[in-house]
Amino acid sequence: AQKVTQAQTEISVVEKEDVTLDCVYETRDTTYYLFWYKQPPSGELVFLIRRNSFDEQNEISGRYSWNFQKSTSSFNFTITASQVVDSAVYFCALTGRGGGYQKVTFGTGTKLQVIP
């Protein structure tokens, strides 16, 4: 069985602050993919990143960075110098061999509010 845990339900930060969203996962698959999605108030899912289980290199994309620690089964997401437009619900997600790499198991989401 797969499970994704996002312990932070809601986070509020003041604009320009850095914020880290935590994600811990469980899977029996040796090959799996981890994702982060952004869901703004309009509802659509915006793909942010996909990381496979064999690539533990951290990644930076503009103000976004991701820290994948296989030893602790964590895949944390940091937004640097947050902006009001970053306000949304962020989902961490997982696919693995058990789901044909297509079924996505989502965490419960973290609602981020960036206050101007």
Place this chain on the structure above:
Amino acid sequence: GAVVSQHPSRVICKSGTSVKIECRSLDFQATTMFWYRQFPKQSLMLMATSNEGSKATYEQGVEKDKFLINHASLTLSTLTVTSAHPEDSSFYICSASRTAGVNTEAFFGQGTRLTVV
């Protein structure tokens, strides 16, 4: 990236009526599509796997007679909520992948917000 389109984006229907939601892969063929449901302030939960040319596979607790899924072609899957009730009000979202296997990515539609009054 690939495009998955859902229609309608919002729908309001009366209790007891049926509503059809379409999910289309616009620039690729998808033998498998997935339907998710998201209740307010909750996560997305997989409802069913839609397979082209065969019956859908439903997750535990999802009524197959209430949520009819048809995957008539490699680019279209439909979800029909039959005899809708207010408790069916939710955000429904589909996903599709180009191929099965390791190097794949699920692309999501824009979602459909269903309100049953």
